[in-house]
Amino acid sequence: MTSQGKKRKKKNPVGKRKKKSSSKKKRINLPSRGFIVFWASLLLLWGGLMLLLQQMSTISKPPENQRLSEVRKPLISEKAPYKMPHTEKRRLPTAPETELTEKPEEEADAGREPPYSTDAEIPEANEEHKVSHAIADRQIQKPRGTVSIIIDDMGRDIESAKKFLALPYPLAFAVLPYEAHSKEVAEMIRKSGRTLLLHMPMEPRGYPEVNPGPGALLLSQSEEEQYRLFKKALKQVPGALGVNNHMGSRFTEDREAMRRFMRWLKEEGLFFVDSRTTAKTVACEAAREVGVPCLERNVFIDHELTRKFIVSQLAELARRASTQGYALAIGHPHEITYRVLRDNLSRYSVNGLQLVSLRKPGE
Numbered sequence: 001m002t003s004q005g006k007k008r009k010k011k012n013p014v015g016k017r018k019k020k021s022s023s024k025k026k027r028i029n030l031p032s033r034g035f036i037v038f039w040a041s042l043l044l045l046w047g048g049l050m051l052l053l054q055q056m057s058t059i060s061k062p063p064e065n066q067r068l069s070e071v072r073k074p075l076i077s078e079k080a081p082y083k084m085p086h087t088e089k090r091r092l093p094t095a096p097e098t099e100l101t102e103k104p105e106e107e108a109d110a111g112r113e114p115p116y117s118t119d120a121e122i123p124e125a126n127e128e129h130k131v132s133h134a135i136a137d138r139q140i141q142k143p144r145g146t147v148s149i150i151i152d153d154m155g156r157d158i159e160s161a162k163k164f165l166a167l168p169y170p171l172a173f174a175v176l177p178y179e180a181h182s183k184e185v186a187e188m189i190r191k192s193g194r195t196l197l198l199h200m201p202m203e204p205r206g207y208p209e210v211n212p213g214p215g216a217l218l219l220s221q222s223e224e225e226q227y228r229l230f231k232k233a234l235k236q237v238p239g240a241l242g243v244n245n246h247m248g249s250r251f252t253e254d255r256e257a258m259r260r261f262m263r264w265l266k267e268e269g270l271f272f273v274d275s276r277t278t279a280k281t282v283a284c285e286a287a288r289e290v291g292v293p294c295l296e297r298n299v300f301i302d303h304e305l306t307r308k309f310i311v312s313q314l315a316e317l318a319r320r321a322s323t324q325g326y327a328l329a330i331g332h333p334h335e336i337t338y339r340v341l342r343d344n345l346s347r348y349s350v351n352g353l354q355l356v357s358l359r360k361p362g363e
C-alpha cells in the first residue's frame with residue numbers, strides 16, 4: 001500500500017466519522033427546529049396579545065381631546081354645574097394697555113336713569129364707592145383679578161341671543177320668565193355651557209307706574225302667592241343655576257320678604273346675584289342669614305347706549321377687579337353692547353385680568 005492508500009484509509013474513517021457526526025447533527029437539529037418554531041409562535045402570540053392590549057387601552061383611555069369633551073359634558077349637569085373649563089379662566093388675547101386706562105367720564109352708578117328699558121333704578125354712588133374709585137385710580141396701571149359679566153333681560157329675542165352666545169367669552173345670561181322666547185333662549189344658553197340665571201321680576205319703587213312685567217313678586221302678595229310665582233317663573237327658565245332680580249328696588253329692601261325668598265332659593269340649591277337696583281338692598285344680608293351664596297353687581301355697563309360710555313364702564317369694571325380681586329358687571333342685549341363687548345373684551349387680558357364665567361360663590 002502506498003502512502004496515498006494510507007491517506008485514503010485515514011480519510012475514510014474521518015469521512016465516516018463526518019457522516020456519523022452529520023447524522024448526529026440531524027438528530028440533534030430536528031428537536032431544535034421544533035423548539036424554534038415553538039418559540040416563534042409563542043413570540044407571535046405574545047405580540048398579538050400586546051397589540052390587543054394596546055387597542056383595549058386606547059378604547060378605555062380616549063385621546064386627550066375626547067377626554068376633555070367628556071369632561072365638559074357633565075358640567076351642564078347638576079354634578080358640577082358652575083364650572084365651564086373650556087372658557088373659564090382662559091387667558092384672553094392681549095391688546096394695548098392704553099384701552100383700559102381710558103378714564104370714565106362720570107361715576108358708573110351715579111343714580112342715572114337708563115333710557116332704554118324699565119330697569120330704571122340705578123343705585124346712588126356712596127362713600128364706599130368713591131373711596132374704591134380713588135384706590136382704583138392709583139392702581140389702574142397694574143390691574144389684577146377676575147371679572148364676570150351677566151347679560152340681563154334675555155328671552156325677548158332669539159337673534160340677539162344667538163349673537164351674544166357666539167361671542168367667544170364666558171358670559172352669563174339672565175332670562176326673564178314669560179317672554180316670547182324665554183324657554184327657547186334658556187335652552188340655547190344652557191346648551192352653550194354658559195351660566196344661566198332666572199331674571200326674577202320684583203317690585204320696583206314707583207310700582208305700578210314702573211312695571212316689572214308679568215309674574216313679578218310684590219310686597220302686597222301673600223307668602224303663598226309669592227312662592228307660587230317664584231316656582232312658576234323657575235319653570236320658565238329650566239336649567240337655571242342662580243337667580244338675579246329684574247328691577248326690585250322696593251322688594252329687595254324688605255328684609256322679611258328677602259329672607260323668605262332666600263329660603264326658597266336654598267331649597268332649590270340656587271345662588272343669588274343682587275342686581276343692586278337700590279343702595280338700600282338687603283338681599284345679600286338675607287342670603288347670608290339663610291345660607292345662600294350671594295354676589296353683588298358692581299357695575300352696570302350700558303345704561304347709556306354709546307360706545308364711549310360702555311367702553312368706559314368696562315374700564316371701570318377692570319378698576320374694580322384690580323382693587324377687589326373680583327368684579328361683576330351687568331349689561332343688556334343691545335346691539336351696541338354686543339359690539340363693544342365683541343371689540344373690547346379681549347383687552348381684559350392686560351396685566352393678568354381675566355374674564356371668568358359666573359359661578360356659585362365658594363365653588
Ligand SMILES: [Zn+2]
Pocket residue numbers: 119152153199245246247
Ligand atoms: Zn332686568
